[in-house]
Amino acid sequence: MFSPNAFDGLENLQELHLNYLYFNVLATKALDIFRAYNSLKVLNLGGNAIQDDITHDQLCLIASLETIDLSENRIYSLPQSFPCNPKLKTLLLNNSSPVWPSVGINLVKTCHNAPTLNILDASSWFIQVGSCTCPKLTTLNLNEIEIWNFIAGTEVTVPNLQRLHMANLQISSEFMYAQNIIKTVLNTFKSQSLQFLDLHSNPISAIGKEEAMLLVNLTWLDLSNNQLVSLSTLQNLNHEDGVPRYDAYVIYHGQDEDWVDGELLANIEEGEEPFRLCLKTRDIRAGRLILNELSLHIQRSRKVIAILSPHFVDDNWCHFELNMAHRRLLEENPNVLIFILLEELPQRRLTLLLRQLFCRVLCLKWPADGYGQYLFWQCLREELKRPVPLDRRYQI
Template identity: 30%
Template sequence: MSNTTSFIAWISIFKVGCSLCFPAENNIVINNSSSSLIVVPSNLRKQTKILDLSQNNIRKIHIQDFASLEWLRSLNLSINRISNVANASFRFNRKLECLDLSRNELSNIECHFLNNITSLKYFDISSNRFLSLTLGKAFGFLKNLEYLGLGSREAIKLQKNDLKEISRNQLQEVSIGLKYLSEYELGTLLVLRTTKLHIVLPSAGTSALLNKVLHDAFTSSDTLKLSNIDCSQTCDNYINGFKALGNVRISTLLLEDLTLSWLQFTSILVPIWDTRIKNLSIMNLTLNCIRSAFQHSDRVLETLIFRRIGSSVFYSKLSLYYDFFFKLKVVNLTISNSGMNIIACPEQGNYFKFIDLTDNSITSDFFFQDCKTLNLLETLILQQNELHQFYKLSTMTRYMKSLKHLDASQNKLTLDEKTNCLWTNSLKKLNLSSNRLTDLIFTCLPSNLEVLDVEKNNIYIVPQGVNNLEMLRELYLGSNKLVRLPECSNFRNLEILYVEGNSYQEPSSHFLQNCSRLTKLNAASNPFACTCHLRDFSRIKENTQVELVGWPESYQCIYPVNLRGTLLKDFYLSEVMCNPVLLLLIILSSITVLAVVMGLTCHFLDLPWYLRMIYQWTQVKRRVMKTDLQQLHENCVYHAFVSYSEQDSGWVKEQLLPNLEERENPFRICLHERHFIPGKGIIQNIISCIEKSYKSIFILSPNFVQSEWCHYELYFAQHRVLSEQSNNLILIVLEPIPQYMIPSKYYKLKSLMAKKTYLEWPVDKSKQRLFWANLQAAIGIKITAETEETLL
């Protein structure tokens, strides 16, 4: 089977174009194809390695055109109008390995410009206007050449000496266009030493000419590709040429671009079938209806491929159709891109091990149902058809006792209800990607599967308890609608898991605990929510030996918005934020430490003093509570009690007292130095004066906050305000007090200055009159006559 797979892959890329010689990654690529250029651009980057100038109007290559591109490795100049290439055009391009000059106007095949590029591996000068294919001596220096494309759009002759310059080189592939061949010397192609040979056959010519070409072509290499078999006018020369084949060397034959009738086709196919050829591929076949059975020898062909067959072939008699395709003695059969819509069960005794029916119109209603003759079939490929009923797909396989690989991808398969599907027990690999399947698919799978591909379906979850897939090693679930990762407990032997491009946001790394054999994981391109639930998964690359496909560039946060675009490898949340128990312990510990600190702070910041002040004020409050507010006003002796620092006494005596006591209606001002009663405690005097005064005026300055007694006076005055629910505090800022100068125990002063409007003493004399007016208005109260008499 490995030989069949390599053959099928090879025929699809028989000739690798120059532009594909090197991958684009790690190379500087410039593509100026189809740019209407008439000369080679002069501003090409010096580091260019791959340059495409195809499909332009360039007519000539000059010496200086590529002189600066010393790193150039691949150059495509095909489909231009180049008629001349200067001899030293590539002398500075010694690393050049690919050069395509096909489909131009070259007439001289000497190609002296090749002298400087001995590293060349790929060289194509086919479809030019050579009058002869006599290769110049420059070809003899191409010791590393692997691919050579030759050919002309002019009538040419081909002789042995024409190819002698490359006769000593072992090539991988040679392509020669002989569409306009007029004369051929027998044995010319035998000069070549090549593994693969592609011949574009002459469109016209004598039977003898085609006989010579085909004779040499079939004996010159291991693999032969023949193109341009056009029998729209006559086919006798081609038929005679194939019938004249004797012993052939080739084991693989590719026929491409055929236009002929069914009779002409079978007349060519029969002699080919009778040769030693093992692998036959027929592509781009335009064929009319099948009208007769195909009679061929009993020899078994290893591989037969039909690709892109004209649709009219399938509108013939079904019996002849079946006879042709499924009575063939072939081990590996491919019929692709050919419009087939029905297929019958082969007769007993067939040799089929591999059947590929890709890109047709086959439905599952009648396809191989109850077919018991495919006992040897190991691989069945049904990609890109019209299969709908998944249940019938399973029943189709139940008699295929050797089937190991089934590919039904890119169909329209559905499964609408839970059912017991009838599978063959031999099936190991199942590809159901690009269908319309849902979660129910996991109730209808063969038990011995080792590889399951259900990518690009409508699967939301993998149901728990899927216990019939113990042998599964590879599971592909990409591009579905998964909202969570599958439980690995369902697939204990799983080694490869692909779940990229789904809808889950917070996969946990714990799912790996039951996947002890997992070696490869693809979880890229999902809408990851970078939260605590994702924290362990984001460290998966560090914590496991599993190969993470697409890491790190395809693993990005989508939610929350502030983390969108962040790579998972850069996403981090601390243990504290994601562990509630640890967070609670830290909070409790912090509260305990804070309480201890606060206790110690209070101890060192005179907490006993505050307690004494509270006790004494409660005594005052008890007395105040016995007198109502009206009585308290009637008992006022002084208009205001003034609290100030001794350092500010000069301003009090020179400014404050004259403006309050020497007016027409003088205020009675209480001062500690005049009205404190000797022998009585200072605190009692303070409380007494505050109680007998309607207002309390505080002269604030840096000196004030340094005075211990001023603090007491402020303390009791503030508590009076709170007790009486009055507004009897007047603050006068004599000098600005910076916040840093106010001791911590004066926090009440800070609070008062923040909440209460205060008066500022203006230095400007013009503003002082307004200051006194505001102060007098703030004091404004009349003391009763009885009170005055008592005072006197």
């Protein structure tokens, strides 16, 4: 497929993308051609269904490489010395795990051999974990790995780690009962810089005090598709005998608080037919576990109102609360959730979830004229009166 002189005259080539050409076994032949090309920084062979051994000479002798993409392949084996490129910053091996499960990635060796590594994606691989330091690593993707071999007391020190993805982990029932997933992950990967943690689609059922303290500094936390119900939440719901305490829980950004106080509260909580709204800044007591309290107050509210604005769209915490409300929508029906649109939002700024919800839930646009605002409040009051099916109100 590649003749020896196929790339003659390209000695100064810095990036080579040969992805999704379905080279299969022959793709590795391309590596032999570029061993002498010391200018090559980016090598992308992703999506080629490679089923072959990759040798030391093919990868390790290209000393200039900074990015290697071998994702979406079926590699038989990697050289024991891999990664072995002194300037390597990005290594993508996701969905390219070997045919033989005994062949995996040794995280200790990886961090030692590639001290400049910034991004590592080893999703679906067998990972050998041991205590080590990865000084430059900022993004680590270990989705769908087996977590049973994480040994208690093992610490991977990653002082600059900002994003950690560990979704849909392969967890044995013995491990699930013996250890807490959140504590295991965060006690293994030690970082004071962690901002983004993705733990979706894992069997996480509760978050206690110790776990909450580990999560307190995050700006983004994805726990979607888990069974997040703490014992205290169930006890509180049972204590209330299933009777909602609030007519609606309100999700909004702090920059829109003037509208919430001056318009929403003035027109909905006051008047001839007052409704009781739940605001996290007013009704959630300080000192409680915030994740448990949010879940509890959303469940105790008949409806959820989301105040959409540019501030809301750009805020991770607003999206986290909306995800929690979305779970109730899935369990019950679309009239649980109400959108209030303070101003038009370009489609390109909306997340996939927001675009999907716009097609399913009631959306009221805040008008500029007085009569329009009168009709707006009439519509909102009527929607708040609409019942939620009693037999499904507190499904968990």
